[in-house]
Amino acid sequence: MRALGNIFRLGVKELYSLARDPVLMGLILYTFTFAVFTVANGVRTEVRNAAVAIVDEDRSGISSRIIGALLPPYFKPPRVISSQEMNPAMDRGDYSFVLTIPSGFQRDLLAGKQPEIQLNVDATAMTLAGNGTRYIQRIVQTELERFVAEDGRQSVLPAEIVSRARFNPNLESKWFLAVMQVTGNITILSVILSGAAVIREREHGTIEHLLVMPLRPIEIMLAKIWANGLVIVSAAVLSLVLVVRGVLGIPVPGSVAVFAMGAGVYLFAVTSLGIMLATFARTMPQFGLLAIPVFVVLYMLSGGMTPLEAMPEPLHTGMQFSPATHFTSFAQAVLYRGAGLDLVWRDLLAVAAIGAVFCALALYRFRRTMSVG
Incomplete structure (x- = not known):
């Protein structure tokens, strides 16, 4: 109970620290509102006004x-x-x-x-x-x-194919891009916010304060994970309800509650990854340069932008060890097709397993960082 209390209080401290950072708060607001709206309306994959x-x-x-x-x-x-x-x-x-x-x-x-x-x-x-x-x-x-x-000539074909587009009957790219933008932004912000929380402790010198307190590294790390995860899940859910459904008028047939639960599991994995990356950097610019290629690969090769089946076999196999791949499959099944937990539990289990590995690696690196000071 003492450990849980420490994790809760440290998490609240993280929330206060994040609320006092206008740059990160502005980034969260922009990413889940204006960025979703502009991408959904500005990027078109169907034919429009072709010359x-x-x-x-x-x-x-x-x-x-x-x-x-x-x-x-x-x-x-x-x-x-x-x-x-x-x-x-x-x-x-x-x-x-x-x-x-x-x-x-x-x-x-x-x-x-x-x-x-x-x-x-x-x-x-x-x-x-x-x-x-x-x-x-x-x-x-x-x-x-x-x-x-x-002209009176026979033109009847021996058979006719009747197509039925399910889940997006008008084949509007906006329906697809808006939801995928929300899920992609979860990945990017999870890495940025969790890593920034660690870098901020080092740059402000508060890491020394934590070292002299009766706290274990696992408590400090879990506090950063739940605090930043809570902010991102809340922002993603509000974006789906207010921006995607409300402003853009895109139907989301799936359960937002199931999506939020899956996003929480995914954030456990990705925020652990962000903390691990932050232990290799000393400043925010270094962390940014280190994080950019990581979340670009996670986002571009997760199966949301490019079908996994179209990738080379070694890359297809390797991306099965990425939590983003399984979360994208989960999000598409829940939000597009209205799937329930009975159909997506395997993806959640895979995300949790990969997240446990990331968390163990992040804890190992975080302990070494704290011991060095």
Whole structure:
């Protein structure tokens, strides 16, 4: 009970210290409000206002229909250019897509032949290139089928695929990005706040005060973990409720309470990691340089931005030992698909196990730091 009392009182001291730091408080406020809002509204993975041009060498009814089918908000009004203008225009980046309809296309189509349409794509913007190509292919195929059917020719396919998009029926990237931004910010702030708490003790000289008190290193470390974890979990939950649901109007079908519980387990792991990193640094600039590559790897390779299946096999296997990988899987299952604890307990167990290892390593390093003073 004495140890629990020490952990509680030290944690309260951490909360007071954090509240008096306007920079960190401003960072927390910005990260879970404005940053979530701007990323959700500013980053688009679906096609919006793509610049498209047409090289219409056929000048036929079907080419006019294809041009008229490329409509906003997916595409800007298409411009008809000559074949000589195409390469210079794409070199300048004027158009993301240039569709070339060859001469005699409609004649060959009505004759039962299989004429080709060339689609030139600026693949430097990979996401736009991939999604836009699929959009244009579907639009052209639909117009061709309608044109052939109106001409009295058979165009019924032997089978039809009916797609059903679950959990995000309109395929809006905002729904995905807003929630992933919240979970990603949890990782970043957990490392920063916990590490900053240790560095702050050293820079202010209060580490010496702790050394002469009847405290054990485990009590000091656990106090920093629960205090900083409480702040981040509270900020993340408020961000989901007020910013994601309220301001952005994005439905979150899953249980926020289950998410908060899982986030608490995850914070145990990541704040331990932040404390361990802080024991290798003497100043905040050093800690920042050390922490940046760590949470960039955790965030980018957790499976939220890039599918784990698309990674090389050694990297895919190695990321299974990252708590961020399992927490991302947990967060997506709970917040997107409404999964309960009966479906996500394995991810939580993995996070807790990895967190126990991180905590043991952080305690070892923290003890050495305190003994050195």
